[in-house]
Amino acid sequence: MKPIQVGLLGIGTVGSGVFNVLRRNQEEIQRRAGRGIEIGMVADLDTARAQSVVGSGVKVVKDAREVIANPDIDIVVELIGGYGIARELMLAAIAAGKHVVTANKALLAVHGTEIFAAAHQRGVMVAFEAAVAGGIPIIKSLREGLTANRIEWIAGIINGTTNFILSEMRDKGLDFDVVLKEAQRLGYAEADPTFDIEGVDAAHKATIMSAIAFGIPVQFDKAYVEGITKLAAQDIRYAEQLGYRIKLLGITKRATKGIELRVHPSLVPARRLIANVEGAMNAVVVQGDAVGTTLHYGKGAGSEPTASAVIADLVDITRLHTADAAHRVPHLAFQPDQMSSEAVLPMDEVVTSYYLRLRVADEAGVLAKVTGLCADAGVSIDAVLQREAGEGERQTDLIILTHNVREGTMNEVIGRMQALPTVLAPIVRIRKEELA
Amino acid sequence: MKPIQVGLLGIGTVGSGVFNVLRRNQEEIQRRAGRGIEIGMVADLDTARAQSVVGSGVKVVKDAREVIANPDIDIVVELIGGYGIARELMLAAIAAGKHVVTANKALLAVHGTEIFAAAHQRGVMVAFEAAVAGGIPIIKSLREGLTANRIEWIAGIINGTTNFILSEMRDKGLDFDVVLKEAQRLGYAEADPTFDIEGVDAAHKATIMSAIAFGIPVQFDKAYVEGITKLAAQDIRYAEQLGYRIKLLGITKRATKGIELRVHPSLVPARRLIANVEGAMNAVVVQGDAVGTTLHYGKGAGSEPTASAVIADLVDITRLHTADAAHRVPHLAFQPDQMSSEAVLPMDEVVTSYYLRLRVADEAGVLAKVTGLCADAGVSIDAVLQREAGEGERQTDLIILTHNVREGTMNEVIGRMQALPTVLAPIVRIRKEELA
Numbered sequence: 026m027k028p029i030q031v032g033l034l035g036i037g038t039v040g041s042g043v044f045n046v047l048r049r050n051q052e053e054i055q056r057r058a059g060r061g062i063e064i065g066m067v068a069d070l071d072t073a074r075a076q077s078v079v080g081s082g083v084k085v086v087k088d089a090r091e092v093i094a095n096p097d098i099d100i101v102v103e104l105i106g107g108y109g110i111a112r113e114l115m116l117a118a119i120a121a122g123k124h125v126v127t128a129n130k131a132l133l134a135v136h137g138t139e140i141f142a143a144a145h146q147r148g149v150m151v152a153f154e155a156a157v158a159g160g161i162p163i164i165k166s167l168r169e170g171l172t173a174n175r176i177e178w179i180a181g182i183i184n185g186t187t188n189f190i191l192s193e194m195r196d197k198g199l200d201f202d203v204v205l206k207e208a209q210r211l212g213y214a215e216a217d218p219t220f221d222i223e224g225v226d227a228a229h230k231a232t233i234m235s236a237i238a239f240g241i242p243v244q245f246d247k248a249y250v251e252g253i254t255k256l257a258a259q260d261i262r263y264a265e266q267l268g269y270r271i272k273l274l275g276i277t278k279r280a281t282k283g284i285e286l287r288v289h290p291s292l293v294p295a296r297r298l299i300a301n302v303e304g305a306m307n308a309v310v311v312q313g314d315a316v317g318t319t320l321h322y323g324k325g326a327g328s329e330p331t332a333s334a335v336i337a338d339l340v341d342i343t344r345l346h347t348a349d350a351a352h353r354v355p356h357l358a359f360q361p362d363q364m365s366s367e368a369v370l371p372m373d374e375v376v377t378s379y380y381l382r383l384r385v386a387d388e389a390g391v392l393a394k395v396t397g398l399c400a401d402a403g404v405s406i407d408a409v410l411q412r413e414a415g416e417g418e419r420q421t422d423l424i425i426l427t428h429n430v431r432e433g434t435m436n437e438v439i440g441r442m443q444a445l446p447t448v449l450a451p452i453v454r455i456r457k458e459e460l461a
Numbered sequence: 462m463k464p465i466q467v468g469l470l471g472i473g474t475v476g477s478g479v480f481n482v483l484r485r486n487q488e489e490i491q492r493r494a495g496r497g498i499e500i501g502m503v504a505d506l507d508t509a510r511a512q513s514v515v516g517s518g519v520k521v522v523k524d525a526r527e528v529i530a531n532p533d534i535d536i537v538v539e540l541i542g543g544y545g546i547a548r549e550l551m552l553a554a555i556a557a558g559k560h561v562v563t564a565n566k567a568l569l570a571v572h573g574t575e576i577f578a579a580a581h582q583r584g585v586m587v588a589f590e591a592a593v594a595g596g597i598p599i600i601k602s603l604r605e606g607l608t609a610n611r612i613e614w615i616a617g618i619i620n621g622t623t624n625f626i627l628s629e630m631r632d633k634g635l636d637f638d639v640v641l642k643e644a645q646r647l648g649y650a651e652a653d654p655t656f657d658i659e660g661v662d663a664a665h666k667a668t669i670m671s672a673i674a675f676g677i678p679v680q681f682d683k684a685y686v687e688g689i690t691k692l693a694a695q696d697i698r699y700a701e702q703l704g705y706r707i708k709l710l711g712i713t714k715r716a717t718k719g720i721e722l723r724v725h726p727s728l729v730p731a732r733r734l735i736a737n738v739e740g741a742m743n744a745v746v747v748q749g750d751a752v753g754t755t756l757h758y759g760k761g762a763g764s765e766p767t768a769s770a771v772i773a774d775l776v777d778i779t780r781l782h783t784a785d786a787a788h789r790v791p792h793l794a795f796q797p798d799q800m801s802s803e804a805v806l807p808m809d810e811v812v813t814s815y816y817l818r819l820r821v822a823d824e825a826g827v828l829a830k831v832t833g834l835c836a837d838a839g840v841s842i843d844a845v846l847q848r849e850a851g852e853g854e855r856q857t858d859l860i861i862l863t864h865n866v867r868e869g870t871m872n873e874v875i876g877r878m879q880a881l882p883t884v885l886a887p888i889v890r891i892r893k894e895e896l897a
Contacts, residue, residue, distance in 0.1 A: 046751045050611050056676060057608045124787075141792040148787045154606070160752035162606025168794040169605075170590070170598025172493045173772030175486050180896055239803065240492060240795035247805035260818060260889060263860050267846060269816075274894060283806040292816050292862075292893035298734055298758060299896065310896060315482045316596035316769035319759035322734060323752060333752035336609030345789065350781040351560075351584045356577040358604040359676035367675065369683035370719040380705075380728050382696060410703060424699050426728075453696055457728040458710060460616055460735065460746060 028061030029343045032092035032123075034068050034114060035104040036075045039128055039155070042332030043102065044079055047339075054336065056363035057355070058343040062336070068092045093118045100342055102335060103127040112136050119143045119151070126338040128155035128331055131220075134229035137236070137243035150345075152338035157230040158183050158307045160330030161323040162337065167237045167311065174313030176238040178278035178285075183230040185305035185325045186221035187253050187273040189213045191261075191290075192303045195270065200258045213305055223252035224273060224288040231275030234309070235286045238277060244286075251289035264292050270300040298322075373433035378407065378457040381425040383442060384450035387414040391447045395423065398445075402438045404430045420449055426457060464497030465779045468528035468559075470504050470550060471540035472511045475564055475591070478768030479538065480515055483775075490772065492799035493791070494779040498772070504528045529554045536778055538771060539563040548572050555579045555587070562774040564591035564767055567656075570665035573672070573679035586781075588774035593666040594619050594743045596766030597759040598773065603673045603747065610749030612674040614714035614721075619666040621741035621761045622657035623689050623709040625649045627697075627726075628739045631706065636694045649741055659688035660709060660724040667711030670745070671722045674713060680722075687725035700728050706736040734758075809869035814843065814893040817861040819878065820886035823850040827883045831859065834881075838874045840866045856885055862893060 031047075033040050044064055047054065055061045068089040069075035075085045089105070092098060093114065101118040103125060105111045111132050116139075118125050125144070127133070133140065133156055144151045154164045158181065167176075182188050186208065193204045205222065208214035220226045228250040236243045253273050264271050269292040278285040293300040298320055302308040307325025312318055324330035344353050355361060385391045392411065399406055410424035427435070439452050467483075469476050480500055483490065491497045504525040505511035512521045525541070528534060529550065537554040539561060541547045547568050552575075554561050561580070563569070569576065569592055580587045590600045594617065603612075618624050622644065629640045641658065644650035656662045664686040672679045689709050700707050705728035714721040729736040734756055738744040743761025748754055760766035780789050791797060821827045828847065835842055846860035863871070875888050 042751070046609050050609065050750070053611055053676075054609065137793075142797070144792065145788070145797050148785070150787055151792060160749075161755055162602045165601060165606045166598045168790055169777060170601045170773050171769065172490065172776040172794070173482050173486060173769040175489055180894060235805075237794040240489075240793065240799065240801045241803055241805070242800060243793075244805055249808040249811075256891075257889070259858070260816070260891060263818065263846060263858070264816065264891075267816075267844060267860070267862060269893065271891065276894065280806060280810075280812065282810055283804040285811050286805045287808065287811060290891050292891060293896060297896055298737060301734060301737065313596075313769065314486070315478070315765040315772075317760045317766055319597055319757075321755075321757060323755035329751040330753055333607065333609040333749065336751075337606055340608040341605060345786040349584070351586055352581070353781065354604055356580065356587060357573075357676065357679075358608070358673040361578070361581050363676065364678060365676045367677055368719040369671075369677070369680055369722045370716060372685040372723065374716075374718060375685075375721050375723060376716065380696070380700065380703075382699065408703060410699060422695070422699070424703070426703060453693070455692075455696060455700075455707065455726050455728060457705065458616060458712065460729060460733055 026060050026347065028063040029099050029346065030063060030065035030097050031100045031102055031339060032066045032095065032098040033064055033102050033104065034089045034092060036067050036069045036078055037104065038328045039331045039335065040104045041078050042328030043335050046329055046332045046336055054340060056359045058340045059360045060343050060347045062339050062343055065098055066092045066095055089114050090117065093121050093123065098123060100124045100126060100339060103129060106131065108132055108135055115140055116143055119147050119149055122147060122149060124150045124342050126152045126335055128335060130156040130226070130229040130233060134232040134243050134245040150342055152341060154338050155331050155334035157233055158309055159323065159325040159327065160333040161307060161309065161321050161325065162334070163309050163321050164237065166321055167234065171311060171313050171316060174315045176279065177312040177314060178276065179234050179238055179309060179311050180274050180276045181309035182272055182299060182302050182307055183275045183309065183325060184221055184227040184273060185307060186214045186218060188302065189305045191253060191271060191273065194256070194258055195261050198258055198262070201254060201256055222254050224250045227273060227275040228288040231277055231286060231288055235277035235284060239279060239284050241284060247286060249287040249289065253290050256290055268295050269293060270295050272300065375432045376429050377432065378429050379427045379435055380455045380457050381439065382453040383423045383448050384420055385423045386447040386449060387419055387421045388447065392423065394445060394447065395442055398438055398441050399427070402434055404435065404438055462496050462783070464499040465535050465782065466499060466501035466533050467536045467538055467775060468502045468531060468534040469500055469538050469540065470525045470528060472503050472505045472514055473540065474764045475767045475771065476540045477514050478764030479771050482765055482768045482772055490776060492795045494776045495796045496779050496783045498775050498779055501534055502528045502531055525550050526553065529557050529559065534559060536560045536562060536775060539565060542567070544568055544571055551576055552579055555583050555585055558583060558585060560586045560778050562588045562771055564771060566592040566662070566665040566669060570668040570679050570681040586778055588777060590774050591767050591770035593669055594745055595759065595761040595763065596769040597743060597745065597757050597761065598770070599745045599757050600673065602757055603670065607747060607749050607752060610751045612715065613748040613750060614712065615670050615674055615745060615747050616710050616712045617745035618708055618735060618738050618743055619711045619745065619761060620657055620663040620709060621743060622650045622654060624738065625741045627689060627707060627709065630692070630694055631697050634694055634698070637690060637692055658690050660686045663709060663711040664724040667713055667722060667724055671713035671720060675715060675720050677720060683722060685723040685725065689726055692726055704731050705729060706731050708736065809867070811868045812865050813868065814865050815863045815871055816891045816893050817875070818889040819859045819884050820856055821859045822883040822885060823855055823857045824883065828859065830881060830883065831878055834874055834877050835863070838870055840870065840874055
């Protein structure tokens with residue numbers, strides 16, 4: 026089957042990510058989607074730069090309307106941003122019968138009602154996973170994964186710039202202005218950071234989640250929006266003393282009299298997972314009456330994390346286009362005729378790191394012998410902890426953390442250690458995963 | 462449209478949850494799904510108990526085959542568990558053209574290839590969100606939300622019983638045997654806990670995630686499985702000293718020579734979010750090449766969390782049955798003609814708690830005056846932190862944490878505080894969210 030054809034409107038940071046990931050992972054994506062997904066045409070004002078990103082094989086034009094008018098294009102990806110021309114183009118794409126994928130939270134939070142109505146009427150999809158919390162599939166979780174629940178509230182760290190600034194303020198005890206300048210220097214904050222630091226970006230996202238959670242129209246104009254510009258370092262310190270962290274939260278909640286929709290700095294108990302989300306990361310907590318608390322964590326911005334969400338939407342649409350209902354999502358994600366025969370490795374072939382505890386005689390040279398066995402086999406040691414023997418004790422514990430090594434090799438070394446006369450009990454071996 | 466008819470095979474803990482949540486949230490679920498979802502028939506060996514759960518309106522039978530043979534039943538939910546009769550019934554339901562929803566990880570990890578092939582051929586869906594990590598929509602995230610990615614690895618705390626035991630061992634410094642007995646007493650571990658504590662349950666779930674992540678068949682027989690029964694309290698302590706926690710992880714990873722699939726206790730750096738997942742909670746970390754790290758956290762077991770996943774599958778199937786492709790998932794989760802007009806509350810009506818910082822004169826009676834104003838307005842105080850004035854200082858900071866109160870009321874009280882002559886600077890007010 027011919028690959029589904031995607032037209033890209035705007036190929037900046039996110040657009041490049043979409044192009045690169047689609048190309049790099051094209052084989053796996055096709056095995057999942059049941060059909061290839063291809064960027065067929067790109068519109069960007071800077072055609073030279075755009076052409077250099079996509080190479081000579083893809084047609085680049087200046088006028089987005091050419092992409093929309095192209096009958097070969099099945100899906101239009103809008104990555105221009107803003108409320109103005111993006112709205113016109115999106116409505117034009119819908120009118121032309123194209124499905125639309127967008128990362129434009131501002132547009133949907135303000136003009137969503139008009140756009141969704143147009144799409145519904147025309148029988149096309151407007152998909153927007155990338156509009157909220159970047160690569161975290163939170164829209165899918167809310168719209169599909171948690172449909173059993175009466176949602177009680179949602180609270181999220183949904184702006185990476187402000188979370189980075191707050192993390193730095195706390196870590197270094199600095200005031201807002203100082204850290205903002207640093208964030209701008211590092212590229213974590215834009216030259217004009219207003220939308221981020223005043224909470225507007227987070228409010229756009231909270232508005233969208235609020236609509237999905239409670240079945241109300243998007244109504245950004247009713248959101249309460251307060252940023253982090255007035256936060257003082259001393260309040261972060263006092264909060265810490267009281268067991269809290271300060272985070273910019275987007276909150277929407279079902280209250281007795283109506284729906285709460287608000288963005289503002291909030292003290293959060295330090296022991297909550299979400300209080301420990303640091304730097305530019307995002308996390309959304311959803312409270313449902315059946316499921317209880319769930320938390321969804323990941324990168325909320327950046328080229329490829331956002332592209333991950335855009336492409337997930339492209340796969341969704343491709344699957345709907347291409348398969349009948351019963352075969353839309355393959356049971357094991359990949360199409361049944363596209364399964365891999367790659368082998369599951371025997372445990373000896375697994376490479377990981379290890380914690381070893383040896384009960385050893387408390388005498389000179391033991392450590393040297395044990396670590397010598399490691400060195401001989403090329404097992405590199407990360408850390409050693411030797412417990413001091415108690416008064417009158419003749420034995421002690423020797424703890425070793427290794428770097429990565431083949432399990433088969435590790436087992437051989439453990440066998441040799443066990444044979445040492447100074448090792449007095451069976452060696453305890455627990456694997457160690459850095460998960461980084 | 463007539464509600465879609467669901468037949469329940471087995472109505473124990475999870476089945477009761479499915480029945481209760483479907484009934485309690487039926488209006489919202491219908492607004493999302495575009496059609497009602499109804500339990501039409503139940504099979505359970507204990508018909509009397511089953512009937513007492515569902516009431517007299519639902520037909521209860523002893524023989525599951527009666528449910529499968531009923532032409533009015535569209536979807537069969539298998540909640541019997543195990544590899545034996547459950548497999549036969551699932552294959553019979555598929556052969557009868559019914560969609561199947563199941564929480565049976567053991568069956569899918571061992572016989573998944575046979576079952577998925579049968580379903581594919583017959584054109585029905587076998588949905589199993591509830592089979593892995595209970596209420597966390599991790600199957601959906603992997604199959605649909607992260608399809609752009611080449612998955613690098615997955616590591617999860619996917620067995621609540623063992624995580625509870627490990628949390629207790631660490632908190633209380635107790636050995637495995639002692640904590641297991643306590644967990645059994647509290648109902649966190651079953652009378653025969655073998656499948657949990659030996660890692661078998663986690664390996665079933667890891668096997669399923671492995672297949673979905675890497676497009677390989679389910680192959681539980683190739684999984685390496687090691688439980689927590691041999692863990693000693695002292696290793697947990699030593700790990701702690703070295704900056705690690707010990708968790709039972711289900712891991713699957715793309716290595717150079719093949720796929721790793723393994724369950725065993727693992728040291729995890731204490732600063733990772735997943736190291737801080739305590740008690741019976743579950744969490745799955747997914748590393749994708751585009752999205753980076755995502756973490757998915759929630760309740761991995763229990764009546765209603767598991768029901769949440771079962772019902773999400775029922776909604777998915779209902780939407781596919783009922784809507785054309787373009788209208789399958791409504792843009793805002795709820796059907797366009799089912800939107801609510803519930804109002805977004807003005808900020809004055811929001812109820813939350815507050816952190817206040819007052820710059821006050823360091824003199825007797827200030828605290829009494831300030832807290833008096835709170836008491837007069839019914840604002841209840843949670844904590845007070847009064848900084849000691851430095852040598853020669855005439856001013857100090859007074860920090861107040863309040864309990865929940867209407868924001869309008871709080872603002873009035875702040876206004877009165879601000880008017881006190883002993884309050885020397887604008888009061889800082891930051892909202893506080895317990896998120897519990």
